[in-house]
Amino acid sequence: MSYQFTMLCISLVCAGCILLLLRKSLLHPLHAVWWLAVALTILLAGLWPRAFDAVGHTLGVTYPPTLYIAIAVVVILVRMLVADLERCKMMLQQRRMNQHLARLGLRVRQLEHECPDVAAARSRPNVEARQHSEATARQATSTGGGHA
Amino acid sequence: MVAGTGVVIPAFHEERMVGSVVRAVRQLGYSVIVVDDASTDATAAEAEIAGATVLTMPMRAGAWGAIQAGMRHALRLGWQRIITMDADGQHLPSSLTALIAAATHADVVIGSCPGRASRLRLWAWALFRALSGLQVTDITSGLRLYNRRAASMALRDKGILADYQDVDILLLLRNGGLHIVEVPVLMLPRTDGKSRIFCTWGRVALYMACTCLLALAGRGRACSPAGMAPCAGGRKSTRPRERASGSAA
Numbered sequence: 001m002s003y004q005f006t007m008l009c010i011s012l013v014c015a016g017c018i019l020l021l022l023r024k025s026l027l028h029p030l031h032a033v034w035w036l037a038v039a040l041t042i043l044l045a046g047l048w049p050r051a052f053d054a055v056g057h058t059l060g061v062t063y064p065p066t067l068y069i070a071i072a073v074v075v076i077l078v079r080m081l082v083a084d085l086e087r088c089k090m091m092l093q094q095r096r097m098n099q100h101l102a103r104l105g106l107r108v109r110q111l112e113h114e115c116p117d118v119a120a121a122r123s124r125p126n127v128e129a130r131q132h133s134e135a136t137a138r139q140a141t142s143t144g145g146g147h148a
Numbered sequence: 149m150v151a152g153t154g155v156v157i158p159a160f161h162e163e164r165m166v167g168s169v170v171r172a173v174r175q176l177g178y179s180v181i182v183v184d185d186a187s188t189d190a191t192a193a194e195a196e197i198a199g200a201t202v203l204t205m206p207m208r209a210g211a212w213g214a215i216q217a218g219m220r221h222a223l224r225l226g227w228q229r230i231i232t233m234d235a236d237g238q239h240l241p242s243s244l245t246a247l248i249a250a251a252t253h254a255d256v257v258i259g260s261c262p263g264r265a266s267r268l269r270l271w272a273w274a275l276f277r278a279l280s281g282l283q284v285t286d287i288t289s290g291l292r293l294y295n296r297r298a299a300s301m302a303l304r305d306k307g308i309l310a311d312y313q314d315v316d317i318l319l320l321l322r323n324g325g326l327h328i329v330e331v332p333v334l335m336l337p338r339t340d341g342k343s344r345i346f347c348t349w350g351r352v353a354l355y356m357a358c359t360c361l362l363a364l365a366g367r368g369r370a371c372s373p374a375g376m377a378p379c380a381g382g383r384k385s386t387r388p389r390e391r392a393s394g395s396a397a
Binding site: 088091092095096098099100101102103105106 | 201221
């Protein structure tokens with residue numbers, strides 16, 4: 001088995017997993033694009049290792065394979081930083097929603113207090129409420145039946 | 149009672165004390181909003197019985213998050229000044245008068261009582277002051293008064309991301325050009341004996357690291373406010389323009 005074939009298998013498995021996660025809606029398309037780019041890079045590096053060696057020599061890296069590791073570490077760190085930025089944004093949104101929900105909860109309680117009917121309907125079990133609404137609908141239909 | 153001024157009290161598992169604190173504040177004629185920080189005990193019920201408007205957080209937000217929810221509601225109600233105080237009975241309702249008196253020429257008034265702090269805490273506050281350039285003695289005091297402008301500023305994104313109402317918030321307000329003053333007040337010791345935030349040394353270390361970083365990041369970004377009234381003598385001011393002119397003199 002050649003080195004190129006191994007790298008091809010790794011990149012194909014990566015790409016397959018990403019497409020599967022995207023299909024199951026477990027991965028956002030934006031993130032999927034990033035990870036597919038990673039899979040493609042693995043494939044290119046595997047198929048043309050000499051190209052990376054040339055880049056390494058150009059950049060003054062004595063032992064070119066260390067360039068792979070250096071690039072991988074930097075990319076992972078950048079990705080982690082981006083993930084933290086996104087997490088911070090989500091935290092902000094969650095906190096803002098939490099505060100708004102507290103206010104809305106109070107407003108709902110106040111409205112229930114002002115309209116006892118709403119509170120009574122809310123406290124009734126769902127089945128009973130549905131039966132009540134169905135009975136009301138039936139009554140409305142029979143009342144309006146005179147049109148026929 | 150001063151019209152347009154009310155009290156916001158964040159409360160988490162304070163069923164024993166919150167009722168008496170609310171009653172004491174209401175006896176002075178202030179409206180009270182208690183923000184129940186997703187307690188599982190009878191905190192909300194006790195506060196409601198005592199006559200407070202109760203906001204219930206759907207999930208734990210911490211004291212500062214709860215205060216912000218209360219501030220949002222208070223601003224919606226049209227309050228001009230919002231006082232925050234603890235639900236555990238540490239802060240005395242009689243201190244509110246001093247805060248309101250100082251608020252005539254300041255955006256934020258801090259009820260200051262450095263005497264309650266341990267030696268280690270005093271050392272931490274000194275470190276935060278040195279790193280941030282803040283001139284506030286009692287950095288972590290929860291007894292504060294915010295006017296509408298200060299409350300609106302504290303509800304910005306940067307304020308929402310803050311975990312505590314200490315260095316981060318004070319820097320946000322100072323760098324926004326607001327006038328912060330301190331007034332000395334009396335505070336009682338905690339009835340349950342220890343802080344819930346700093347319950348382990350690991351949390352203390354994490355808090356110190358985060359706060360030092362925030363203090364350094366926010367240092368020296370102060371901007372001069374336009375059209376602000378000068379600070380009265382005898383009180384410490386963190387107003388950038390005054391400190392600048394004071395050092396130049």
